[in-house]
Amino acid sequence: MIVPSSGILFLSMKTYPSASQIKVGVVGYGGAFNMGRQHLQQMKDAGMTPVAVAEIDPARLAAAAQDFPGIETYATVAEMLGRSSVDLVTVITPHNTHAALGLQILEAGRHCVLEKPMAITTAECDALIEAARRYDVLVSTYHNRxxxxxxxxxxxxxxxxxxxxxxxxxxxxxxxxxxxxxxxxxxxxxxxxxxxxxxxxxxxxxxxxxxxxxxxxxxxxxxxxxxxxxxxxxxxxxxxxxxxxxxxxxxxxxxxxxxxxxxxxxxxxxxxxxxxxxxxxxxxxxxxxxxxxxxxxxxxxxxxxxDEGHRFYENIAAHLTVGTPLVITGEWARRPIHILDLAVQSARQGRALPVVHP
Ligand SMILES: NC(=O)c1ccc[n+]([C@@H]2O[C@H](COP(=O)([O-])OP(=O)(O)OC[C@H]3O[C@@H](n4cnc5c(N)ncnc54)[C@H](O)[C@@H]3O)[C@@H](O)[C@H]2O)c1
Known part of the structure; x- marks a missing residue:
């Protein structure tokens, strides 16, 4: 048990006896690059068990059901979190939806991987990192590259x-x-x-x-x-x-x-x-x-x-089973977002802005 200076109690993160006991799902099964299929396949190859997909487009939900026969399908992430026993959810949706969907998943006590970019602003990244700490779950970003x-x-x-x-x-x-x-x-x-x-x-x-x-x-x-x-x-x-x-x-x-x-x-x-x-x-x-x-x-x-991008989910599975250190931590994924966020603000203001180290 960890007692940080804030006084809030955190339980040490639950580990799983084997990768196959980690039930995984995705939010977003888009057709542009078929990323939902790539994620579920890589998670499966890393030994984890695909169980659920949430997607607002019925045609893409049907595509997921065809690719992974028997997988649970949901029209919304809320429905998925309410009814599925999924342990880890990856968000594969447009960038402006990452932060809100990620928070919803973390606050439901589920581990969360966000497709890159982790979010759009530094404040959104900080909120995701804080929620993961508070709910004692993992937050990471799919930096397969x-x-x-x-x-x-x-x-x-x-x-x-x-x-x-x-x-x-x-x-x-x-x-x-x-x-x-x-x-x-x-x-x-x-x-x-x-x-x-x-x-x-x-x-x-x-x-x-x-x-x-x-x-x-x-x-x-x-x-x-x-x-x-x-x-x-x-x-x-x-x-x-x-x-x-x-x-x-x-x-x-x-x-x-x-x-x-x-x-x-x-x-x-x-x-x-x-x-x-x-x-x-x-x-x-x-x-x-x-x-x-x-x-x-x-x-x-x-x-x-x-390329060895498959090592991303191998590392996630090893982290959740035997405690191998996470390569792409929330803090690491925040670093490029902070730079991008500052660059957008700097272009608007016409001056350089200082980097804020968390
Ligand atoms: N790591 C990589 O190499 C790589 C490659 C391609 C895309 N991406 C990332 O993947 C993410 C998605 O990109 P894409 O090309 O797959 O887009 P896409 O448009 O093909 O798919 C997005 C899907 O999300 C669904 N969606 C949107 N809001 C939703 C919600 N609230 N709940 C459920 N489903 C929702 C849409 O219906 C759509 O099917 C982006 O963050 C993108 O940058 C990463």
Missing amino acids: HWDGWILKALEVVRSGALGQIVRVDLRMGSHGKPGSWWRSSRSMSGGILYDWGVHLLEYALQIITAPLTEVSGYAWEGYWAAQPEASFPSDANEDEAQLVVRAKTGQRINLTITTVDVTPKRGFVEIVGTQGTHLIDWNEYETTLALPDGARQITRGRQPK
Whole structure:
């Protein structure tokens, strides 16, 4: 039993004798990337038992019933929490719904995994972390890309010391093109253009630049696509392009740009610049360029290693059975959201904002 300074009593978290006794479910079984099926399959592969799906779209609920015969199906999360004995629920819905659905699940005493981004604001993340503590359950975020071959290879190169001291990490995604008509293009539903891929990219960068962060500057350009006659969300569109710069105490920095208005995007989407070399992640290929003492360059190119995203749910199952430390804690998932939240506010206010360490 843990007695924190607040005086509230917490029971130590219940562990399960085996992974198969952890009953799991999902909220949201969308068709865009069939993520509900991917989650339930990975949970099953990690030894846990899929039992329930909640989805507001009847056609997608029917798809879940077909993929997992015999699974309980619910039209709302409230109905699922009231009637199902599900132990762990993963939320796979548009970004603006994560915080409220997550709180509902945690307050029902169930473990909760949220798809990335954990939520849209820092305050929402703090409320989720606090609820998990209060109800003595787990909160995590599905940062499956923590185990992408792209970043596993980059970390191997960085940790070998070959690049020298790391000066900056440049993260960029996008080119010139009209945003789609899906919820991802709505600012109120997505959180803004930086939130979808940006959260994955920041989660990479935070593994490379580990020094304390001090401030975030955000920049935004908007109105170009929203003014086009066939714009999907004319008054609620994402920015056309947004950028952020994070300053670390060491002088290192992280630059992130996501764009829909760049006709000539640069090659590769993650570039790690060190005092002695640069490592470029160019989708399934990497390129490491080192400065040799004689002024020449040594370039190594190769295929990226395989993704190991399945390790996310293996870690969740190991945590809930034998107490293996959680890799993606609520506190870790909060870090990129705090940066994104500050960047949005900074762009509006036109000045850098300080990072608040919890
Ligand atoms: N980790 C990854 O690699 C990865 C890949 C794709 C998507 N995602 C994330 O997954 C989440 C969902 O994205 P998507 O592409 O699957 O979207 P989607 O539109 O295909 O699916 C969302 C589903 O949620 C349902 N839904 C919405 N509100 C609901 C509610 N209150 N209760 C129950 N169901 C509800 C919708 O009916 C829809 O079927 C997002 O957070 C996205 O960023 C992550």
